[in-house]
Amino acid sequence: MTQARLAVELVPESRPFGALYGRNITAVMQRSWMATKNATWVVIVSGFLEPVLYLASMGYGLGAAIGTVQGPGGVPMSYAAYIAPALLATSAMNGALYDSNNMFFKLNHSKLYRVMLYTSLGPLDVAIGEIIMALLRGLLYALGFMSIAALAGLITSPWALLMIPGAVLIAFSFASLFMGCITFIKRFQQLDWINMLTMPMFLFSATFFPLSVYPQAVQVVIQALPLWHGVDMLRQFAAGQVDSSVLVHLAYFVVMALLGITLATGRLRKLFLR
Amino acid sequence: MPHITPSLTSAPTRTGGVVTARGLTKRYGDFTAVDGIDFEVAPGESFGFLGPNGAGKSTTMSMIGGVLTRTGGELNVMGLDPDREGPRVRAHLGVVPQQDNLDEEIKVRDNLYVYGRYFGLKRAYLKPKIDELLDFAQLTDKAGERVDALSGGMKRRLTIARSLVNDPQILLLDEPTTGLDPQARHILWDRLFRLKEQGTTLLVTTHFMDEAEQLCDRLIVVDHGRIMAEGSPSELIRDYSTREVLEVRFGSDANAAAAQTLKGLGERQEILADRILIYAGDGEAALAQVLARGLTPVASLVRRSSLEDVFLHLTGRSLVD
Numbered sequence: 001m002t003q004a005r006l007a008v009e010l011v012p013e014s015r016p017f018g019a020l021y022g023r024n025i026t027a028v029m030q031r032s033w034m035a036t037k038n039a040t041w042v043v044i045v046s047g048f049l050e051p052v053l054y055l056a057s058m059g060y061g062l063g064a065a066i067g068t069v070q071g072p073g074g075v076p077m078s079y080a081a082y083i084a085p086a087l088l089a090t091s092a093m094n095g096a097l098y099d100s101n102n103m104f105f106k107l108n109h110s111k112l113y114r115v116m117l118y119t120s121l122g123p124l125d126v127a128i129g130e131i132i133m134a135l136l137r138g139l140l141y142a143l144g145f146m147s148i149a150a151l152a153g154l155i156t157s158p159w160a161l162l163m164i165p166g167a168v169l170i171a172f173s174f175a176s177l178f179m180g181c182i183t184f185i186k187r188f189q190q191l192d193w194i195n196m197l198t199m200p201m202f203l204f205s206a207t208f209f210p211l212s213v214y215p216q217a218v219q220v221v222i223q224a225l226p227l228w229h230g231v232d233m234l235r236q237f238a239a240g241q242v243d244s245s246v247l248v249h250l251a252y253f254v255v256m257a258l259l260g261i262t263l264a265t266g267r268l269r270k271l272f273l274r
Numbered sequence: 275m276p277h278i279t280p281s282l283t284s285a286p287t288r289t290g291g292v293v294t295a296r297g298l299t300k301r302y303g304d305f306t307a308v309d310g311i312d313f314e315v316a317p318g319e320s321f322g323f324l325g326p327n328g329a330g331k332s333t334t335m336s337m338i339g340g341v342l343t344r345t346g347g348e349l350n351v352m353g354l355d356p357d358r359e360g361p362r363v364r365a366h367l368g369v370v371p372q373q374d375n376l377d378e379e380i381k382v383r384d385n386l387y388v389y390g391r392y393f394g395l396k397r398a399y400l401k402p403k404i405d406e407l408l409d410f411a412q413l414t415d416k417a418g419e420r421v422d423a424l425s426g427g428m429k430r431r432l433t434i435a436r437s438l439v440n441d442p443q444i445l446l447l448d449e450p451t452t453g454l455d456p457q458a459r460h461i462l463w464d465r466l467f468r469l470k471e472q473g474t475t476l477l478v479t480t481h482f483m484d485e486a487e488q489l490c491d492r493l494i495v496v497d498h499g500r501i502m503a504e505g506s507p508s509e510l511i512r513d514y515s516t517r518e519v520l521e522v523r524f525g526s527d528a529n530a531a532a533a534q535t536l537k538g539l540g541e542r543q544e545i546l547a548d549r550i551l552i553y554a555g556d557g558e559a560a561l562a563q564v565l566a567r568g569l570t571p572v573a574s575l576v577r578r579s580s581l582e583d584v585f586l587h588l589t590g591r592s593l594v595d
């Protein structure tokens with residue numbers, strides 16, 4: 001009895017972001033973990049399989065016809081090794097997309113976020129907790145994919161290990177941005193708008209062939225989009241040919257993540273704590 | 275129907291209320307959902323909001339919980355302003371929303387556990403607490419089930435149990451017994467009564483007058499966002515109704531004609547579509563007079579006045595339509 005009240009009294013008088021942040025991100029993560037344990041594992045396994053299947057069919061099927069291509073810094077590499085980092089970046093994005101669909105459900109149908117915000121949690125706890133879970137899943141997929149790639153002999157440089165944190169950063173940024181966007185959506189059908197952006201991004205972000213095949217104007221557009229930054233960054237790591245453009249990619253994702261979290265937190269506050 | 279100036283709303287002088295509202299107002303655009311209400315709830319009191327659909331009961335509850343920003347007036351919950359210190363206010367509150375919003379993706383027990391975690395409560399505290407709450411809600415044997423395997427009434431009980439996980443000092447109950455069978459309602463009332471004995475302050479909205487009579491020490495009757503009257507159930511009945519009510523039915527076609535003949539009988543009458551209510555100190559005597567006027571009702575019933583009659587008098591409308 002007294003313990004609960006004690007916990008209440010432990011909340012300081014007033015602190016910055018007091019209404020936004022309840023210092024309790026782990027509670028949100030714990031809930032998410034419990035839900036995952038109850039969920040169908042098929043979905044989780046399919047998220048892992050997707051890039052592996054692409055790698056098998058395109059990398060080895062198509063790769064047999066294409067042979068060796070020029071990677072970053074003009075290094076020759078097998079076609080499978082060329083597309084592997086791009087597939088990893090894409091799966092990080094798609095994982096975040098899948099999670100954002102779940103977030104939509106929790107926002108509009110199960111009202112989970114409303115319940116959370118009617119306790120001592122703040123919108124920042126909810127946003128960060130959910131995004132971290134998306135990120136952990138991204139990490140899991142990255143580890144799985146990297147193991148397969150290593151077994152297939154596609155990992156040739158120690159730099160390639162950086163693909164793992166790289167993929168996690170990509171997942172984090174996409175999850176943040178998607179969560180921010182999801183708060184504006186009211187109906188299930190509108191989720192397809194996000195799909196309509198990710199699908200072409202997957203096909204055109206120098207995933208299967210270099211950017212140089214496009215006219216200059218198209219290149220500029222692609223380079224403005226997030227997935228290209230992810231593909232280029234991971235490909236540099238994979239080839240062990242890292243130049244200063246990686247800093248631009250990193251900065252791009254950090255800014256994207258911050259924007260996403262700010263947007264998501266602000267929107268959750270606006271939606272539920274009017 | 276002229277508005278009756280509520281006697282107590284003008285100047286409640288008692289101090290130290292756990293919840294105090296002054297001129298509390300909520301507007302949605304041009305529409306005023308809560309129209310400048312005043313009330314004060316004393317610690318350990320059980321306080322009710324009685325009113326029809328759309329009266330502004332849930333809106334008031336949400337403002338108390340700090341999840342809906344008020345448009346005007348003052349609101350104080352345990353010395354805190356819910357608009358500014360929402361999380362701190364909610365740490366003291368247990369909330370049973372009008373609609374169950376359980377976490378369907380996780381198990382019954384986990385619902386309680388996770389909810390406690392949202393309040394930052396520790397596992398060591400939660401483990402015994404959850405067993406106690408499962409017992410309270412009679413859901414011990416459902417602890418391992420998923421929430422979607424529960425019946426509507428079980429879900430309601432789980433929602434109520436969940437609201438108690440942080441040992442709240444104030445419990446907000448928005449139509450707590452909606453969806454419960456009569457037996458479960460009585461059990462719940464009994465449980466709530468026990469909480470009250472332990473010092474928990476209860477704020478209850480309802481449109482069931484029996485619930486209001488059972489649960490509330492004091493209540494306000496609200497309609498269109500305004501307070502129509504305030505007092506204990508018995509005070510309200512005394513002030514706004516007679517001791518007894520005679521209900522007579524003549525069949526829907528004959529009702530209006532009979533009403534003509536009955537003019538002036540009793541202290542007051544309400545002509546409803548299917549029956550006529552005659553308010554009188556002595557219902558049997560009123561019935562004798564009805565018969566003396568040459569009318570033979572198809573059915574007649576003498577009963578004590580209830581809050582339903584108070585509401586009918588104050589608003590000219592039935593509470594449950």
Ligand SMILES: Nc1ncnc2c1ncn2[C@@H]1O[C@H](COP(=O)(O)OP(=O)(O)OP(=O)(O)O)[C@@H](O)[C@H]1O
Binds near residue numbers: 330331
């Ligand atoms: N978000 C909103 N926007 C506009 N109007 C609203 C909104 N929420 C509630 N209202 C209006 O405010 C009024 C009061 O609603 P409220 O839910 O508080 O009523 P209530 O007394 O709880 O009714 P019920 O018994 O049906 O639960 C209603 O007329 C409702 O239409």
Ligand SMILES: [Mg+2]
Binds near residue numbers: 331333
């Ligand atoms: Mg309501």
